[in-house]
Amino acid sequence: MDKRIRVCDIEKYYGQKDTLIKVIDRVSFEVEEGEFTGIMGASGSGKTTLLNMLSTIDGVTAGHIFYDEIDITEMAEDDLADFRKKNLGFIFQDFNLLDTLTIEENIILAMALQKKSKQDIAKTVQGLVQRLGIADILHKFPYEVSGGQKQRCACARALANSPTLILADEPTGALDSKSSRMLLQTFETMNQDLHSTILMVTHDAFSASYCKRILFLKDGRIFNELHRGSRSRKEFLSDILDVLSLTGGDLAGD
Amino acid sequence: MIEKLGFRSAKNSFSDYLIYIVTMAMIVALMLSFNSLLFSKEIQEMSEMFGIMSIILLIATVFIVFIAAWLVNYMIVFSFQRKSKEYAIYMLLGMKQREIARIYLIENLILSSISFLAGIVVGLFVQQILMTIFYSMMNTAYYVSIRINPESLLLTLFCYAVCFLAALLFNHRKFRRMNIRLLMNQEKENEQITDKNYRLIKWLFPVSLLFILSFLIYVLSDNYTSAGIFMGSFLSLIAFYMFYAGLAAELVQSIRKRRAWIYKGANLFVLRQLSSKIKTMRFTMGTLSILFICAFMGMSVSMMLNDWQNKQLEENFPFDLSIHHAAPSYSFEKEKSEIEQFAGISDSYTYSIYENHSTLFNDYFYTHLPVFGEKYTGQKNISPDNKYDKKYYRYDTFMKLSDYNTLRSMLGYEKVSLAPDEYLLQVKQRITPYLDSVSDLVIPTGDGKLTFAGYKADAFCQNGHNGADYLIIVPDDAADEMNLYYSQLAAMTKQPAAKELADHLPDDEAEGGMEAVGTDFIMYSGNIFIKSVAIPDMKYTLILLYFPLVYIGLVFFCTALTVLSVQQLSHASKYRYRYEVLRKLGANNREIDLIIFKQQALFYLCPVLLAAVFSAVIIYSLSKKFIISTGVQTRPLQYLSISVIFFLGIYLLYFVATLICFKRNVSLKTNV
Numbered sequence: 001m002d003k004r005i006r007v008c009d010i011e012k013y014y015g016q017k018d019t020l021i022k023v024i025d026r027v028s029f030e031v032e033e034g035e036f037t038g039i040m041g042a043s044g045s046g047k048t049t050l051l052n053m054l055s056t057i058d059g060v061t062a063g064h065i066f067y068d069e070i071d072i073t074e075m076a077e078d079d080l081a082d083f084r085k086k087n088l089g090f091i092f093q094d095f096n097l098l099d100t101l102t103i104e105e106n107i108i109l110a111m112a113l114q115k116k117s118k119q120d121i122a123k124t125v126q127g128l129v130q131r132l133g134i135a136d137i138l139h140k141f142p143y144e145v146s147g148g149q150k151q152r153c154a155c156a157r158a159l160a161n162s163p164t165l166i167l168a169d170e171p172t173g174a175l176d177s178k179s180s181r182m183l184l185q186t187f188e189t190m191n192q193d194l195h196s197t198i199l200m201v202t203h204d205a206f207s208a209s210y211c212k213r214i215l216f217l218k219d220g221r222i223f224n225e226l227h228r229g230s231r232s233r234k235e236f237l238s239d240i241l242d243v244l245s246l247t248g249g250d251l252a253g254d
Numbered sequence: 255m256i257e258k259l260g261f262r263s264a265k266n267s268f269s270d271y272l273i274y275i276v277t278m279a280m281i282v283a284l285m286l287s288f289n290s291l292l293f294s295k296e297i298q299e300m301s302e303m304f305g306i307m308s309i310i311l312l313i314a315t316v317f318i319v320f321i322a323a324w325l326v327n328y329m330i331v332f333s334f335q336r337k338s339k340e341y342a343i344y345m346l347l348g349m350k351q352r353e354i355a356r357i358y359l360i361e362n363l364i365l366s367s368i369s370f371l372a373g374i375v376v377g378l379f380v381q382q383i384l385m386t387i388f389y390s391m392m393n394t395a396y397y398v399s400i401r402i403n404p405e406s407l408l409l410t411l412f413c414y415a416v417c418f419l420a421a422l423l424f425n426h427r428k429f430r431r432m433n434i435r436l437l438m439n440q441e442k443e444n445e446q447i448t449d450k451n452y453r454l455i456k457w458l459f460p461v462s463l464l465f466i467l468s469f470l471i472y473v474l475s476d477n478y479t480s481a482g483i484f485m486g487s488f489l490s491l492i493a494f495y496m497f498y499a500g501l502a503a504e505l506v507q508s509i510r511k512r513r514a515w516i517y518k519g520a521n522l523f524v525l526r527q528l529s530s531k532i533k534t535m536r537f538t539m540g541t542l543s544i545l546f547i548c549a550f551m552g553m554s555v556s557m558m559l560n561d562w563q564n565k566q567l568e569e570n571f572p573f574d575l576s577i578h579h580a581a582p583s584y585s586f587e588k589e590k591s592e593i594e595q596f597a598g599i600s601d602s603y604t605y606s607i608y609e610n611h612s613t614l615f616n617d618y619f620y621t622h623l624p625v626f627g628e629k630y631t632g633q634k635n636i637s638p639d640n641k642y643d644k645k646y647y648r649y650d651t652f653m654k655l656s657d658y659n660t661l662r663s664m665l666g667y668e669k670v671s672l673a674p675d676e677y678l679l680q681v682k683q684r685i686t687p688y689l690d691s692v693s694d695l696v697i698p699t700g701d702g703k704l705t706f707a708g709y710k711a712d713a714f715c716q717n718g719h720n721g722a723d724y725l726i727i728v729p730d731d732a733a734d735e736m737n738l739y740y741s742q743l744a745a746m747t748k749q750p751a752a753k754e755l756a757d758h759l760p761d762d763e764a765e766g767g768m769e770a771v772g773t774d775f776i777m778y779s780g781n782i783f784i785k786s787v788a789i790p791d792m793k794y795t796l797i798l799l800y801f802p803l804v805y806i807g808l809v810f811f812c813t814a815l816t817v818l819s820v821q822q823l824s825h826a827s828k829y830r831y832r833y834e835v836l837r838k839l840g841a842n843n844r845e846i847d848l849i850i851f852k853q854q855a856l857f858y859l860c861p862v863l864l865a866a867v868f869s870a871v872i873i874y875s876l877s878k879k880f881i882i883s884t885g886v887q888t889r890p891l892q893y894l895s896i897s898v899i900f901f902l903g904i905y906l907l908y909f910v911a912t913l914i915c916f917k918r919n920v921s922l923k924t925n926v
Contacts, residue, residue, distance in 0.1 A: 057838070077842070077843065078842045078843065078844065081837070081840055081841065081842030081843070081845075082840070082842065084838070084839075084840040085839070085840025085841075086840070088840075090838050090839075096834075096835045096838065097835075098523065098526075098832055098835055099832075100523075100526040100527055100530050100832075101522065101523070101526050105509070105522055105526065108516070108517065108522060109520070109522050109523055109839070110839050111517075112516075112517050112518060112519060112520070112521070112522055113519060113520060113836075113839055113840060113841055113845075114840070115518075115519065116517075117517070118512075118514050118517040121517055122512075139510075157839075
């Protein structure tokens with residue numbers, strides 16, 4: 001397996017001289033192709049900042065992030081937009097669907113922006129919606145469907161351009177437990193059948209238990225790492241809860 | 255606390271509604287400057303027609319107040335919807351309806367006072383520009399003096415207050431019925447996204463478009479009747495409203511059919527934004543189109559009048575003085591002594607016009623000029639039965655060659671000569687295209703006949719004085735056989751005659767009134783033409799007509815543009831979110847800029863495009879009529895293109911301002 005993403009010693013500061021806050025403090029890790037990685041931590045631990053830097057939405061203060069051999073911390077804004085378009089897929093807590101477009105059109109637009117042909121687009125959309133079970137709501141608008149369906153539409157959109165990495169920021173945050181479970185199973189399918197590389201930020205231990213590996217963040221540093229290995233999901237969940245108890249068990253925290 | 259909230263709310267709205275505030279300020283400025291025309295002492299003294307001018311300006315002001323009230327009402331409803339969630343929270347916290355209404359009132363009071371004060375300041379300058387234009391049109395020097403006329407200020411304040419009070423009263427019930435659940439939901443209602451029930455609506459688009467197009471073809475055909483035009487215009491208004499309801503459906507249909515261009519770049523995004531916006535605003539869009547049409551029409555018509563004034567007026571008054579008397583041989587002794595006393599005579603000539611009891615030429619013009627259309631086709635001896643239409647004299651009008659040459663030399667034209675059996679036509683320039691078969695006309699005389707030798711179209715005072723539209727010049731012998739018809743005096747004066755002269759000259763309508771005045775569309779008629787009095791009077795009358803037209807046109811146009819701008823600039827957070835999503839999907843800054851431009855341009859073009867085509871056709875047809883009836887040598891499209899260029903400037907100004915603000919709005923939080 002190739003080493004796809006290397007995060008080297010990155011730091012992130014916010015604020016001015018007197019009010020300087022260190023949000024990320026010398027974090028380094030690697031993500032392999034086809035991995036399903038989770039990042040856990042309490043609020044304010046820096047997990048969303050880390051995700052934003054990985055997703056090129058925010059710049060680093062120091063350090064480097066390599067996708068294969070490309071260092072995205074050195075790229076110009078226009079190149080970054082291109083990079084995002086070709087390599088990244090996003091799934092957010094609040095879905096980020098366009099309310100004026102139907103479910104199908106939301107997926108089409110992501111591909112149309114990449115100048116793909118009509119035939120290509122139609123074919124991909126068909127395949128994706130079948131796989132994600134949203135074929136019967138294609139012509140509905142986001143406000144007409146449930147949160148779980150919206151999030152699956154967001155998944156389809158993230159997958160549409162076969163990205164190198166899918167970044168998910170608290171994807172189950174706005175979903176009920178049934179929809180959450182369905183979505184996480186979708187993630188598993190995406191990871192196992194489509195070999196998508198997924199990086200998911202969450203503070204929910206149940207969601208995290210679907211990952212293959214979990215990085216625990218505290219005060220901007222990685223303080224622990226768990227691999228699922230051959231353990232069952234339930235065993236992995238109890239391990240996660242053990243680690244969490246070390247941090248005081250309170251992830252919803254401050 | 256309530257005051258503080260209202261004040262803060264006004265501060266927050268200020269930048270969102272800047273374009274609205276600027277437009278209201280501009281309306282105030284225009285209102286103030288036109289009102290100051292109304293109350294200007296100098297202008298009151300300048301002409302007797304001042305009374306009519308004030309009535310016309312007041313009517314224009316009523317229109318303006320009406321449209322401004324509509325704009326204010328629109329903004330009140332709009333900002334209420336926008337703020338509804340905020341008000342719902344206030345209510346949840348236990349605030350009373352009355353207190354919320356007060357917050358709202360304070361906010362509106364602050365914003366409207368700002369625009370009023372700004373308007374007054376700008377108005378002082380606009381007033382000077384307007385006065386300068388007015389005086390230069392009247393050929394009088396104007397000295398700039400900035401001062402506020404209390405009456406015009408009060409009238410402006412009154413009109414402005416009426417706009418607001420009307421709008422606030424209109425929305426009073428809205429406050430009384432405030433309900434937390436409704437308020438919470440109202441913000442969501444701003445844009446309608448559903449696309450159901452299109453089976454019926456989709457017919458609106460082709461049907462209304464077809465109707466408008468066929469009406470335009472009807473207008474272009476030149477075979478229209480006024481009833482047809484009236485009905486057609488009325489139905490077109492309805493069709494405009496239907497058009498926008500249908501257009502939104504049509505756009506959604508084409509998106510649904512997944513045509514190939516949907517798959518290109520951000521087309522899908524742009525079209526969906528546009529269609530939901532048009533759908534929400536379908537009624538407003540119709541109104542905006544109609545405002546644009548009014549603006550285009552008003553401007554073009556005033557352009558026509560101005561052009562006529564510049565080109566034709568001088569031509570109608572070649573002599574400094576021309577006096578008509580119905581008696582066959584009148585001496586004009588009294589008139590001459592008055593003129594000598596008031597202006598000094600440098601040259602004068604008394605002469606008679608002749609007739610031979612025939613209507614040969616009258617019949618020709620009644621049947622050949624487009625002004626009369628098909629009304630008299632195939633008829634003979636028309637004029638004696640039409641003494642009330644005052645177009646032509648009862649009989650054809652003739653002049654002696656020697657008189658003609660004397661008058662020509664007074665005007666500095668070359669003399670002409672005629673063979674004993676020839677006649678010459680002296681006509682208005684406008685008549686010349688219709689003289690093709692006039693050469694067939696033969697005038698019988700005692701011992702033979704006169705044949706056509708040609709025509710002259712020099713300016714010759716032909717609105718009833720030297721004939722109506724035309725005059726037949728015959729050799730002196732031939733004229734001697736005819737009857738004397740009426741008398742004329744033409745004079746050149748040493749200095750321009752003042753108004754007092756007109757008051758001293760006898761003008762006995764009962765005894766000496768004119769029988770005919772010719773077929774000019776706009777004219778100055780009377781027994782006495784004094785160039786130095788008539789031209790300013792005529793100009794004044796025209797200014798009366800076209801100043802209010804420009805005034806209304808400008809206000810309508812800016813009102814329409816403001817509604818468009820405000821629609822785009824509010825809901826900044828909603829748009830920012832949408833463009834954020836596009837950015838996350840990988841659209842770079844250049845692409846985002848292009849998408850914003852496309853969205854804005856389409857939205858801005860939407861109400862103006864059809865309105866422009868519609869008014870273009872109507873104005874083209876109107877200009878053709880105008881040129882036929884006034885003889886102004888202009889291409890029909892000239893009026894239209896000038897007003898289009900003028901409005902395009904204002905339009906671009908609003909468009910660019912909106913675009914810049916919009917970009918600033920949606921790029922507020924991007925730190926990528």
